[in-house]
Amino acid sequence: MCFANSAITNTAFFGGLMGAPNTGRDSPSSKAGPIRSGAAGSRSRGSEPVVFGMSGDGPAVHIRDHQSNIHNRWNNQLKPVAEVNEGDLVIFECRDGSDAQMSDKSSSEDVTKLDFNRVHALTGPLYVTGAEPGDALEVEVVDVRPRYDYGWTAMLPGFGLIFSNSNAGVLDDAEFQGPYFRLWRFSNGFAYMDQNKVKVPIAPFMGIMGVAPARKGVYRTIPPFEIGGNLDIRQLTRGSKVFFPVFNPGALFSTGDAHAAQGDGEVCLTAIEIAGELHCRFRVHKNWNIQKPRATIPPQNSSLDSKGYYLTMGISSNTNEAAREAVKEMVDWLMREHNLTLRDAYVVASVVGDLKLSEVVDGPNWTVSFQVPKSAFTD
Numbered sequence: 001m002c003f004a005n006s007a008i009t010n011t012a013f014f015g016g017l018m019g020a021p022n023t024g025r026d027s028p029s030s031k032a033g034p035i036r037s038g039a040a041g042s043r044s045r046g047s048e049p050v051v052f053g054m055s056g057d058g059p060a061v062h063i064r065d066h067q068s069n070i071h072n073r074w075n076n077q078l079k080p081v082a083e084v085n086e087g088d089l090v091i092f093e094c095r096d097g098s099d100a101q102m103s104d105k106s107s108s109e110d111v112t113k114l115d116f117n118r119v120h121a122l123t124g125p126l127y128v129t130g131a132e133p134g135d136a137l138e139v140e141v142v143d144v145r146p147r148y149d150y151g152w153t154a155m156l157p158g159f160g161l162i163f164s165n166s167n168a169g170v171l172d173d174a175e176f177q178g179p180y181f182r183l184w185r186f187s188n189g190f191a192y193m194d195q196n197k198v199k200v201p202i203a204p205f206m207g208i209m210g211v212a213p214a215r216k217g218v219y220r221t222i223p224p225f226e227i228g229g230n231l232d233i234r235q236l237t238r239g240s241k242v243f244f245p246v247f248n249p250g251a252l253f254s255t256g257d258a259h260a261a262q263g264d265g266e267v268c269l270t271a272i273e274i275a276g277e278l279h280c281r282f283r284v285h286k287n288w289n290i291q292k293p294r295a296t297i298p299p300q301n302s303s304l305d306s307k308g309y310y311l312t313m314g315i316s317s318n319t320n321e322a323a324r325e326a327v328k329e330m331v332d333w334l335m336r337e338h339n340l341t342l343r344d345a346y347v348v349a350s351v352v353g354d355l356k357l358s359e360v361v362d363g364p365n366w367t368v369s370f371q372v373p374k375s376a377f378t379d
Contacts, residue, residue, distance in 0.1 A: 124254030212252035239298030265355035
């Protein structure tokens with residue numbers, strides 16, 4: 001769930017979403033906002049915020065969807081919700097990125113009512129014993145699970161790749177400019193949309209994982225920076241190991257904004273957004289002194305390859321423009337080929353399409369490609 005590329009973030013409707021402009025390449029806004037979220041729609045189980053127990057391989061810690069465990073800003077002064085040792089199994093119970101404002105009963109009208117001061121709802125922070133500044137914190141992703149049998153995708157005027165450019169007029173349909181909400185239902189490892197016309201394999205991952213920043217202050221979760229944060233890397237699924245630079249004692253790890261599926265680029269603004277559970281283990285690597293997060297990832301889902309792909313191209317001296325061209329071409333193709341509405345074609349592109357920088361050496365023009373698997377369609 002990414003809002004960073006809007007062209008209209010200074011309007012009243014989106015006030016408070018981004019905060020002040022960035023002051024440096026890796027410095028997010030320090031505009032203060034609410035620290036602990038105030039969601040009324042959370043569905044926590046049990047009365048204890050944190051439960052310590054045992055798993056098959058040792059100690060286990062369950063950090064529940066409890067109001068005391070939820071925050072929506074990066075802040076190294078937040079009190080840890082729990083302390084764990086290396087190797088403990090930790091289960092983070094997370095709300096969706098909207099802080100449970102959207103559900104399977106929501107509509108496009110509800111998208112306009114979103115309180116963006118509550119984006120993103122994160123669970124944590126967690127103190128990992130032995131982690132010190134200069135170390136690297138390894139997060140082994142044991143599993144990521146949807147908490148419910150549905151997810152959603154939404155669009156908003158001015159957001160997403162195409163309409164982050166105020167001059168983009170190719171997709172100028174009046175309805176396309178308005179808010180949009182699409183529900184996905186999960187069954188047997190797939191997400192279904194439009195009366196099962198579109199079928200996407202579920203490959204859950206956490207859109208946001210990160211540690212507390214070195215700098216004091218209160219920072220929005222919208223832009224990623226050296227702590228990690230809103231990375232939206234779809235390959236960080238079960239079996240991944242993600243390494244974060246540590247800036248504070250205990251690292252102070254938080255996570256949220258789970259996605260059931262996403263294409264590389266998340267081009268329409270959102271993926272298949274879900275409330276999710278992250279099951280993970282931590283390991284501390286002393287004195288690694290890495291500057292940015294890095295990861296190892298498992299082999300990727302090959303079931304999408306069975307029927308081949310649609311591939312479109314954008315060619316321009318500006319890579320952003322080339323990316324927009326490629327996505328516009330794909331939206332047009334999917335509308336014609338599968339009789340999709342313009343907005344549904346854009347949703348499919350965001351959820352299962354992969355945007356790639358295919359050529360950067362043949363200046364003055366660069367090539368960006370965009371591919372969508374044919375197996376995503378049942379017709």
